[in-house]
Amino acid sequence: MSLKLINAKNLTKSFDDFIAVDNIDLDVSRGEVVGFLGPNGAGKSTTMKMLTGFLEPDSGSIEICNVDIKKDPLQAKGFIGYLPEGAPTYSDMEVCDFLSFVGKMRGLDNKKLLSSRLSDMADQINLKEVWNRPIETLSKGFKRRVGIAQALIHDPDILILDEPTDGLDPNQKHEMRSLIKNISKNKAIVISTHILEEVEAVCSRAIIIADGKLLANEKPENLGNKFLQTDAVSIKISDKIEKKLINEIKSSLKYKIVNIEPNKKNHYEILIEDKKENLNLNKIMTELKKYKLNIYEASFLKNSLDDVFRKITQQK
């Protein structure tokens, strides 16, 4: 079996005249956590629905653990654990009954194996306290955990999670990310999210799509280098700077963008943006020396994934 557990080529899906997914290639190997990013309506969920066999692509092919999902959907679906968007569950069922139902449907026929997986889920996903409660009485966080547990019950090779941390509080989000990290070693995981810090926290690769097209497929830390040509330097000054001096500094510093604005009472910030190679902190400090400013902080500003995301999805 090749390392690529998901191998999708030229996926296209339209709904009437609307092209939801446009010729996307995607492969995910064992041990990878791929973050699927994109604005609302970008085609993230549609792609996930195709990968899990819920929707058939108009064209293109999907291989799950080397099994063509079109030719043998039942075998291919067996390799996948899936949390659909909104984590739908049978709300009238108790947590244990629901997980047991999914487990049996996933082929955990052996009673001993099923009960051991159920107790694993109760421990691993922290469901013990709500184990015998109807799902409809649970908080949003617990409902989401039940959704994750049903996706993990059969210990699948591939995990596809559509917004797994949506609606969780910060502690729960942290727990969920730790869980994803812990189980990622021997699985191929795809998660879609709106939260960019999540990608930085758990993903080994980020895929950005918008209008159904794949715009970026990089390690999160490489996205900035590849897609943002400029960097920024911030210099903080504890004096008030007169307007005349502001203009003088602005005209003497030959960079792409130079902004000087008050940031706190009597404190000013000089923000310089240019290509990375043009920005040298020592050089800037030397250039500013003659103005005898009370500089108390000078730093490079790291581009956040937010900037990259905005830049990529807006320039398309």
Place this chain on the structure above:
Amino acid sequence: MNTYLKKTFIIFDRELKGYFRTPLASIFLLVFLALSSGMTFFLGRFFERDQADLSAFFAWHPWLFLILMPAIGMRLWAEERRSGTIELLMTLPVTNTQLVIGKFLASWIFTLIALILSMPIWITVNYLGNPDNNVIFISYIGSWLMAGAFLALTSCLSTLTKNQVIAFIISSISGFILVMAGFGLVLSAVRSWAPIWLTETIRSMSFLSHFNRIQMGVFDFSTLLFFVSMIVFCLWINIQLVQIKKAD
């Protein structure tokens, strides 16, 4: 049990238990028993007729099922689509046929429970007189088959909408058309302008005319074939519709 049947059974089991997880089951059983006996004793004049049979009981079943079967079946697919669980269900390693059959069987067995619970009326009539128990038994089987046809129709139509109330209304109206197709008034209206083959086709599609034959103790192959093929046809359409409508 092979894997195919096992998964169908797991779906069936979840669905059947689902009726009893909410008050729906007890309310339905209560309403069915109250209405069926009420109609038998008051509208059917069970005692005044002075006959030891259950024709007054069974005669109301097509009309009762017109309302009650859509009430049982309306949630089968409409609710899955509304709550999004259809996505969960259809990404499990299971075929649409297994899902449709499992769900249908659960609702059908639930109506069997309702019919079994009405059996005190059978015991009563045996206590009061000397009825033809063969006819009664055949009528029970016929009634259950007819309920199956109503349920298959409802299950099929419930895939068309996410709203249970709409599923209920369209199923009741469709059921009404199928019952009325055998009504003398409808047939004579059609007979005045339509060729004989069309009138006969409409009559042969009628739940009422088939069920009337059963009630008289005539349970021939054509009647069995009618209800079974009605069930199979509706479920086949149901399987196709689930595939088409799942992502709407």
